[in-house]
Amino acid sequence: MQFGADHVVVRVPATSANLGPGFDALGLALALYDELEVRLVASDGVVVDVYGEGAGQVPTDEEHLVVRALRHTLDLVGASQTGLRMTCSNAIPHGRGLGSSAAAVVAGVVAARALLADPRVLDSRAVLAIATEFEGHPDNAAPAITGGATVAWQEADGPRAVGLEVDPSIVATVLVPDARLATSRARAVLPADVPHADAAFNAGRAALLVEALARRPELLLAATEDRLHQAYRSEVMASSAELLNALRAEGFAATVSGAGPTVLVLAPDDDVPALDRVLAGLVDGVAGWRALRPGVAAEGARARRVVSARGTPSGTIQ
Ligand SMILES: Nc1ncnc2c1ncn2[C@@H]1O[C@H](COP(=O)(O)OP(=O)(O)OP(=O)(O)O)[C@@H](O)[C@H]1O
Ligand SMILES: N[C@@H](CCO)C(=O)O
Numbered sequence: 001m002q003f004g005a006d007h008v009v010v011r012v013p014a015t016s017a018n019l020g021p022g023f024d025a026l027g028l029a030l031a032l033y034d035e036l037e038v039r040l041v042a043s044d045g046v047v048v049d050v051y052g053e054g055a056g057q058v059p060t061d062e063e064h065l066v067v068r069a070l071r072h073t074l075d076l077v078g079a080s081q082t083g084l085r086m087t088c089s090n091a092i093p094h095g096r097g098l099g100s101s102a103a104a105v106v107a108g109v110v111a112a113r114a115l116l117a118d119p120r121v122l123d124s125r126a127v128l129a130i131a132t133e134f135e136g137h138p139d140n141a142a143p144a145i146t147g148g149a150t151v152a153w154q155e156a157d158g159p160r161a162v163g164l165e166v167d168p169s170i171v172a173t174v175l176v177p178d179a180r181l182a183t184s185r186a187r188a189v190l191p192a193d194v195p196h197a198d199a200a201f202n203a204g205r206a207a208l209l210v211e212a213l214a215r216r217p218e219l220l221l222a223a224t225e226d227r228l229h230q231a232y233r234s235e236v237m238a239s240s241a242e243l244l245n246a247l248r249a250e251g252f253a254a255t256v257s258g259a260g261p262t263v264l265v266l267a268p269d270d271d272v273p274a275l276d277r278v279l280a281g282l283v284d285g286v287a288g289w290r291a292l293r294p295g296v297a298a299e300g301a302r303a304r305r306v307v308s309a310r311g312t313p314s315g316t317i318q
Pocket of ligand 1: 058064065088090096097098099101102184258260
């Protein structure tokens with residue numbers, strides 16, 4: 001497999017997984033982006049510069065998650081390994097439940113694809129499969145790849161995802177704490193088995209959520225109830241659980257975003273002034289929390305080939 005470009009620019013959105021009852025299945029892309037540039041260089045190894053989120057914290061060598069995903073993808077398609085120079089400008093907070101690791105993995109895979117002479121060797125199903133291999137579950141990777149809301153599931157031969165409608169009146173607000181929580185820790189507190197009644201409860205709410213997102217935002221509060229993960233996780237994110245319960249008691253559809261500790265609130269735009277009044281009392285000015293309203297990202301990961309002096313082909317690859 002030959003390279004067809006020596007310089008690509010990639011942008012990947014944040015994502016909020018689960019959306020309450022859709023544990024490991026539902027996800028929503030948010031317009032908060034990590035951007036990176038990758039260049040092929042003649043020297044061996046990799047040089048990584050990181051700005052923004054993760055700067056000074058993530059590895060800047062072959063262990064960098066984007067580099068690992070990129071190199072793994074090159075190996076899978078039989079491309080030769082090469083020296084890399086990468087610059088990352090990150091806006092997605094790490095370890096907060098906003099899909100930073102999925103964004104990094106998807107960025108690596110789509111960067112590798114865009115570098116290839118024939119990017120069509122990897123379609124979006126293949127990108128999802130590779131990202132899911134790294135993540136262990138496809139719910140963040142799917143919306144990071146396609147944008148919008150998605151439901152993802154596992155087949156015997158790999159993960160699949162389809163897009164879901166999102167009523168344009170729905171506003172997503174994320175309440176992001178300074179404190180981090182690794183997804184691995186938030187998964188470790190989950191029980192191996194759950195009561196049948198709770199599984200049935202979540203199946204009904206997840207189905208209802210598909211309809212609430214598409215055209216019945218007034219049902220979001222009922223549709224985002226969950227019994228499979230959030231209550232179990234409250235022991236490792238007590239402040240988030242308290243905030244979530246306070247918002248739900250006021251009638252707002254608050255959920256843990258991904259594995260937390262960020263809290264996601266989905267509200268019809270008519271309810272936003274009332275939400276803001278409640279947030280003013282709960283979060284504004286409270287040390288250790290910030291509120292963001294990034295909007296739903298309609299587009300997922302994009303990689304753009306940059307024309308080089310040698311006349312490398314250009315174009316955007318979705
Ligand atoms: N842009 C990035 N570059 C390099 N490493 C990253 C990047 N983003 C995330 N990581 C790695 O992934 C870790 C965070 O992953 P983790 O799965 O714990 O949380 P998350 O993906 O932010 O949240 P969630 O999966 O709940 O949405 C970081 O501590 C870092 O090691
Ligand atoms: N579904 C995952 C999302 C975080 O990666 C979880 O809740 O653990």
